Amino acid sequence: MNVHVAPAFADVPQVYKRHVFACYTQRPPGHPRGSCGSQGAQPLWDRLSRKLEAEGIGEVGFTAAGCLGFCRAGPLMVVYPEGVWYAPKTPEDVDEIVETHLKGGELVERLVIVPQR
């Protein structure tokens, strides 16, 4: 597929090849909306960011995010510029996202989630 990008945007240098935003929202137990934090997000994101740092993958940015808005689907992260949302549940899931998508440039289809807004 070829995507047309307006010239002005194409001229803007990219800071990162890929940029991960991961939800760190932690609501108290029993909160009606739940949260990524209450579904075990934090150790997963800490693993992901440490892995990027340890392997010196500077071309992938990692930013802690507030609520991404689809709390029941968490833990939620999104990777740009591809606009792929993932809901990893285990450390192995995180490792696969790092190796296959963030380093390898391929989709981890089994972990993709498409939130309905």
Place this chain on the structure above:
Amino acid sequence: MNVHVAPAFADVPQVYKRHVFACYTQRPPGHPRGSCGSQGAQPLWDRLSRKLEAEGIGEVGFTAAGCLGFCRAGPLMVVYPEGVWYAPKTPEDVDEIVETHLKGGELVERLVIVPQR
């Protein structure tokens, strides 16, 4: 410019047409790294998100972010999928980003910043 997108990525439905991440980091006065918050970020982002909500622009996502990593350049926000970083300083700057880029799909060149990592 034509950008090749691997088929698997092109098949993933996009949750948002554009997604704004804005740094809400607030470090105490005198902190050596400074922060977007200490440079007046919060009222700007509140204005931006209220504006999106008030105008019912649901196809543009807004997410509060932690530190984006280039603190002296703040207040910092980034718009994906274009990967454009902006450093607005005034409410008028924010309004121009909403009208011209987020709604209009065109770059606000005078507010672009390209952080060096």
